[in-house]
Amino acid sequence: MARVVVDVMLKPEILDPQGKAVHGALDRIGLPGVVDVRQGKRFEIEIEGEVDDARIAEVAESLLSNPVIEDYTVRVDD
Amino acid sequence: MARVVVDVMLKPEILDPQGKAVHGALDRIGLPGVVDVRQGKRFEIEIEGEVDDARIAEVAESLLSNPVIEDYTVRVDD
Numbered sequence: 001m002a003r004v005v006v007d008v009m010l011k012p013e014i015l016d017p018q019g020k021a022v023h024g025a026l027d028r029i030g031l032p033g034v035v036d037v038r039q040g041k042r043f044e045i046e047i048e049g050e051v052d053d054a055r056i057a058e059v060a061e062s063l064l065s066n067p068v069i070e071d072y073t074v075r076v077d078d
Numbered sequence: 079m080a081r082v083v084v085d086v087m088l089k090p091e092i093l094d095p096q097g098k099a100v101h102g103a104l105d106r107i108g109l110p111g112v113v114d115v116r117q118g119k120r121f122e123i124e125i126e127g128e129v130d131d132a133r134i135a136e137v138a139e140s141l142l143s144n145p146v147i148e149d150y151t152v153r154v155d156d
Binding site for chain 1: 079085087097100103104107109110111112113114115116117118119120121122123124125126127128129133134137140141142
């Protein structure tokens, strides 16, 4: 059984209102030194049998992210 | 400058409708062998100066997650 982790984050040039809201909250509760906060999505996919890396990348690009505004990274933990 | 990554996932015993929807979609587009999908949140926090691990854990527990239904992990990349 392999666990595939796909992290999807907004591209750096895209405004991130959720991250901004968290940044404001961190400032208010007094966490020092925070320069930037970005919020994204994390998918954990449990796969039985062989993991087809190319197919996973295809799925991450077409179904799990919006490539116009988001970047993704794929990591396979066996 | 340190990057703190906080991953927040629903606890295993909590139903995850978003993950279920993604699982259904992966089945429909024909990704073989998918056993389970969980969807969570990822926060990337850029911090200047010293990172106070205990304080970060406090923030992850109180502000970034709901400890009744979610687990979090914190990772600091210097």
